[in-house]
Amino acid sequence: xxxxxxxHTNVVQPNPQQPLLNPYQNQRFAVPGTxxxxxxxxxxxxxxxQPSYQQxxxxxxxTGPVAKNGAPPRVIPIAALNPFQxxxxxxxRVTAKTHVKHYINGQGPGKLFTFDLLxxxxxxxxxxxxxxxxxxxxxxxxxxxxxxxxxxxxLKPAQKQYNPLNNDYEISLDARTCVExxxxxxxxxxxxxxxxxxxxxxxxxxxxVLIDLLGVVTSVSPTFTLMRKNGVExxxxxxxxxxxxxxxxxxxxxxxxxxxxxxQLQLLCDSGSNPILVLKSGLVGDFKGRSVSTINSxxxxxxxxxxxxxSLRQWYITEGKDAAFTSLSVGMSSMGRTDVRKTVAQxxxxxxxxxxxxxxxxxxxxxxxxxxxxxxxxxxxxxxNGTRCTKKVINNGDGMWQCDxxxxxSQNCEYRYMLQCHIQDHTGIIxxxxxxxxxxxxxxxxxxxxLFRIKHEDQDEIKFADIIQQARYQQYLFKLRVKEExxxxxxxxxxxxxxxxxxxxxxxxxxxxxxxN
DNA sequence: CCCCCCCC
Numbered sequence: 169x170x171x172x173x174x175x176h177t178n179v180v181q182p183n184p185q186q187p188l189l190n191p192y193q194n195q196r197f198a199v200p201g202t203x204x205x206x207x208x209x210x211x212x213x214x215x216x217x218q219p220s221y222q223q224x225x226x227x228x229x230x231t232g233p234v235a236k237n238g239a240p241p242r243v244i245p246i247a248a249l250n251p252f253q254x255x256x257x258x259x260x261r262v263t264a265k266t267h268v269k270h271y272i273n274g275q276g277p278g279k280l281f282t283f284d285l286l287x288x289x290x291x292x293x294x295x296x297x298x299x300x301x302x303x304x305x306x307x308x309x310x311x312x313x314x315x316x317x318x319x320x321x322x323l324k325p326a327q328k329q330y331n332p333l334n335n336d337y338e339i340s341l342d343a344r345t346c347v348e349x350x351x352x353x354x355x356x357x358x359x360x361x362x363x364x365x366x367x368x369x370x371x372x373x374x375x376x377v378l379i380d381l382l383g384v385v386t387s388v389s390p391t392f393t394l395m396r397k398n399g400v401e402x403x404x405x406x407x408x409x410x411x412x413x414x415x416x417x418x419x420x421x422x423x424x425x426x427x428x429x430x431x432q433l434q435l436l437c438d439s440g441s442n443p444i445l446v447l448k449s450g451l452v453g454d455f456k457g458r459s460v461s462t463i464n465s466x467x468x469x470x471x472x473x474x475x476x477x478x479s480l481r482q483w484y485i486t487e488g489k490d491a492a493f494t495s496l497s498v499g500m501s502s503m504g505r506t507d508v509r510k511t512v513a514q515x516x517x518x519x520x521x522x523x524x525x526x527x528x529x530x531x532x533x534x535x536x537x538x539x540x541x542x543x544x545x546x547x548x549x550x551x552x553n554g555t556r557c558t559k560k561v562i563n564n565g566d567g568m569w570q571c572d573x574x575x576x577x578s579q580n581c582e583y584r585y586m587l588q589c590h591i592q593d594h595t596g597i598i599x600x601x602x603x604x605x606x607x608x609x610x611x612x613x614x615x616x617x618x619l620f621r622i623k624h625e626d627q628d629e630i631k632f633a634d635i636i637q638q639a640r641y642q643q644y645l646f647k648l649r650v651k652e653e654x655x656x657x658x659x660x661x662x663x664x665x666x667x668x669x670x671x672x673x674x675x676x677x678x679x680x681x682x683x684x685n
Numbered sequence: 686c687c688c689c690c691c692c693c
Contacts, residue, residue, distance in 0.1 A: 269687065269688085271686085271687060271688090273686070273687080274686090275686070278686060278687080279687095280686075280687060282687090296686090296687085298686055298687085299686085327687090327688080329688085329689075330687085330688055330689060340686090376689070378689090392692085394691080394692050394693090395692085396691050396692080397691075397692090398691085400691085402690090402691060402692085404691085404692070406693095420690090420691095420692090422690060422691070423690090423691090451689065451690065453689095453690090455692095455693075456693090461689095461690060461691090462690080463688090463689060463690055464688085464689085464690075466690095
């Protein structure tokens with residue numbers, strides 16, 4: 169009932185009693201099991217019902233005597249499981265299941281598979297089977313089914329690095345574990361629990377974070393077979409996902425996900441429909457800026473009957489289709505279709521900017537230094553053909569600003585950016601580049617007028633230095649116009665930063681030499 | 686007890 173009681177309450181509410189697993193997990197939605205009396209089946213979201221079992225009720229701990237009597241243990245919430253109890257029993261639905269992984273370590277060859285469990289109280293936990301336990305349970309465990317699982321002990325600290333579930337523990341199944349399928353598909357147990365992130369949020373996430381995404385699939389590549397470094401062949405597909413945040417991200421399906429789900433998505437895309445994909449437990453990567461990929465324990469669901477999916481579909485049909493998207497994976501479309509990725513080193517190596525037309529390239533890198541003496545210039549505020557002149561004006565001494573470009577003079581001027589930056593990318597090579605008004609404002613984070621006031625009117629050197637410092641060690645995507653220019657008989661290739669996008673990543677300070685300013 | 690997701 170709890171899911172129905174709270175349906176359509178997509179409330180952001182971290183449980184104050186439980187520390188968040190990571191800063192990105194603040195929303196949880198659950199898809200309930202079959203219809204429980206009202207509301208369409210499988211279509212409800214529930215606010216996380218997360219009673220705190222950090223201090224398990226006494227009844228859950230004192231299972232010892234009961235177990236010794238041989239009486240079957242009572243079902244307890246997953247959230248009450250802990251390593252200090254004896255016999256336990258849970259009732260939960262399997263929400264994900266990996267394939268069997270074979271490996272060789274110091275003890276010789278081994279194998280394992282894992283599956284994830286969710287119970288009626290929204291408690292979740294990962295279960296692991298090794299060696300012969302794999303054979304014992306692999307076929308029995310099916311995603312979507314409800315099981316009664318009982319055992320003694322077997323609780324270990326969760327490997328948070330690989331396991332996004334909201335539980336401090338994991339279960340290791342062993343010979344003492346009893347797993348039985350529940351014939352009644354308990355509708356009080358949600359089918360899935362999602363914690364959807366917007367694609368735009370990926371920009372501020374670290375590589376390695378596991379997330380749930382809900383996106384429109386706008387393209388699907390064929391399956392590629394490639395050889396891994398260890399000589400084992402693997403398959404991949406590359407998809408583009410978009411959502412209402414106006415961002416898109418390149419998403420890679422690995423291995424088995426290429427087959428069933430990848431195939432189905434390709435057919436749907438080819439037939440002109442825009443399937444909605446749920447990717448549960450996708451891994452954030454930083455390839456081409458930001459990327460997402462499947463891992464073994466990922467779950468894919470196509471056109472799942474969710475209100476969120478339906479509104480995304482409607483939005484995409486009515487406006488999304490024609491909207492401009494910001495790609496978090498450079499090379500897709502973020503900086504325009506003609507986007508050409510280059511390194512700073514290539515500007516020189518390939519003699520860019522030496523031909524008739526400018527070269528337009530995109531470079532990922534960081535600001536290495538900013539020239540602080542002249543970061544802006546007084547610009548003409550006069551209108552010429554309906555737009556601001558913005559050329560440089562000169563104070564002619566009588567309080568008037570004279571523009572040599574449009575010939576007008578005015579009582580005021582406007583300070584506009586002409587930021588002279590050194591930009592550096594992973595090749596370590598540095599180039600000089602100039603950012604004008606719009607790009608300068610993105611880099612500095614303040615209008616040029618404000619920075620001018622801080623430095624020249626307030627004369628707050630500390631604040632000024634602080635602001636400049638903030639712009640460093642920050643990853644950006646620079647769209648550069650590269651063109652040679654002749655000035656005073658000297659011809660040089662100049663780079664103008666025509667567009668800049670913050671990637672939301674700080675570069676390690678050590679990777680940049682200590683620059684001036 | 687494995688293992689980050691493989692490649693560009």
